Amino acid sequence: MAAKCDVSSSCGHQDLSWINCSLCRSGRTGLDTYHRALANLYNNSLNQTTRDTKYEGKQLEEGENEVKPDLNEAFSSVMRYLNMASSECEKYHCSYKSHPPGSRQEKHQARYHTSPDPVGNSSQKTCHVHVEACPGTYSVTAMKHYKSSEKSKKSVKLEHGKSVSVSFDL
Numbered sequence: 002m003a004a005k006c007d008v009s010s011s012c013g014h015q016d017l018s019w020i021n022c023s024l025c026r027s028g029r030t031g032l033d034t035y036h037r038a039l040a041n042l043y044n045n046s047l048n049q050t051t052r053d054t055k056y057e058g059k060q061l062e063e064g065e066n067e068v069k070p071d072l073n074e075a076f077s078s079v080m081r082y083l084n085m086a087s088s089e090c091e092k093y094h095c096s097y098k099s100h101p102p103g104s105r106q107e108k109h110q111a112r113y114h115t116s117p118d119p120v121g122n123s124s125q126k127t128c129h130v131h132v133e134a135c136p137g138t139y140s141v142t143a144m145k146h147y148k149s150s151e152k153s154k155k156s157v158k159l160e161h162g163k164s165v166s167v168s169f170d171l
Contacts, residue, residue, distance in 0.1 A: 073140075087113070136161045143169040 094110045101107070142154045153169045 134159055141167055
């Protein structure tokens with residue numbers, strides 16, 4: 002006799018064996034992921050609070066520089082986490098051999114986890130992005146595709162009331 006699904010009371014699949022109850026396994030995996038994310042969120046918020054209160058009201062000694070988080074570090078951290086999340090998502094979606102045609106999973110995989118099809122000459126493709134920013138010097142990086150190692154980086158100085166156009170050849 003096959004083992005019963007251990008979450009049968011919640012999913013209604015009492016007659017299916019554990020191995021056939023993919024809905025139950027997916028549900029458990031989703032809940033596990035959710036609980037891990039909550040734990041990470043809680044741990045990160047504790048670390049942030051500790052970091053903020055660590056420097057509150059502290060008088061700097063003569064010659065001591067104030068330590069502030071660097072904007073580049075913040076963006077690189079965000080990019081690192083986005084790449085990790087994308088990689089985990091891709092592993093999950095690629096673990097299934099096929100999805101029903103037109104399903105949300107198939108559309109998601111096609112949109113986010115496959116390289117774009119080259120259509121015509123890539124130099125003819127353009128992408129226009131409008132960004133409003135405060136005056137200052139910025140580093141702008143462009144990539145052909147988010148998984149691409151081919152990057153182009155330019156430094157832009159933005160003055161008050163001026164606009165700047167930046168073009169990349171990828």
